[in-house]
Amino acid sequence: MICRCFLAATALLASVAGAGELDPSQQKWIDKYEKQQNAPNPAEMLINTESExxxxEGFEPLFNGKNLDGWRPIGGECKFEAVDGEVIGTCVPGSPSTYLSSERDDYKDFIFTCEMKWEEDGNSGVMFRAKLRKKGDKETVYGPQAEMEGFSQDRGWSGGIYGQSCGGYFYPLWLKQHAEARQALKEGEWNRLTIKVQGNDVKTWINGVPAAHWQDDGTYAEGYFGLQIHSGKSGKVRWKGVRVKEL
Incomplete structure (x- = not known):
């Protein structure tokens, strides 16, 4: 008789091995990022198979729909405004990336969700459990970011986890198992990002499609939220339904 512990171990090994299937369509991005400080070993990457x-019930709005009370921009001069219940972020040429950041900075375990729409294509994302470095008058945002890169690139990594100002991608969407997530973003429409964080476990969804499953090492146990407008020549992003449910 084959013991249950052997069967369980075999199933676990099969699951781990199956996670390491790099997608050949991602080769140019693999070449670019595989040597970065944070680049994960594909064979050790976890796969998000959980339903969104x-x-x-239980969610609280993070914006009052009228103004940006409780939030402040950090890092650059890109513009944010509250218009008809939405937050609109606009790139300012020459400005560094700018993060509209929650003044509250002790979010730990939560489900965060929002909808995003690109009026003008440009890189964006949502910082969570974010941190702040200060050197003189300069403030630098760092920590995990749920990437929302828009449509100008062909890699489709929206929903991946980027390590902003701390060594590159924690969780790139470069595996065969990420094919559906890479196609989940809808151009010209509202797109829903959901982030679930419990302890060191982080999962994301794009329009209900499972994307990332990353485990922090405890470095980013709590922090604030931040909506990013990336540096560049142009870009305009709208957010609505920005809500959180603390767990």
Whole structure:
């Protein structure tokens, strides 16, 4: 008789091995990022197979719909404004990346969700459990970011986890298992990003499609949220339904 512990170990090994299937269509991005400080070993990457959490009861809005009270921009001069219940971020040429950041900085375990729409294509994302470095008058945002890169690139890594100002991608969407997530973003429409964080475990969804499953090492146990407008020549992003449910 084959013991249950052997069967369980075999199943675990099969699951781990299956996670390491790099997608040949991602080769140019693999070449670019595989040697970065944070680049994960594909064979050790976890796969998000969980259904998107229910987004009904227990959520609190993070914006009052009228102004940006409780938030402040950090890092650059890109513009943010509240218009008709939405937050609109606009790139300012020559400005560094700018993060509209929650003044509250002790979010730990939560489900965060929002909808985003690109009025003008440009890199963006949502910082979570974010941190702040200060040197003189300069403030630098760093920590995990749920990438929302828009449509100008062909890699489709929206929903991946980027290590902003701390060594590159924690969780790139470069595996065969990420094919559906890479196609989940809809151009010209509202797109829903959901982030679930419990302890060191982080999962993301794009329009309900599972994307990332990353485990922090405890470095980013708590922090603030930040909406990014990336540096560049142009870009304009709208957010609505920005909500959080603390766990």
């Amino acid at each position: 959490p229910a987004l009904g």
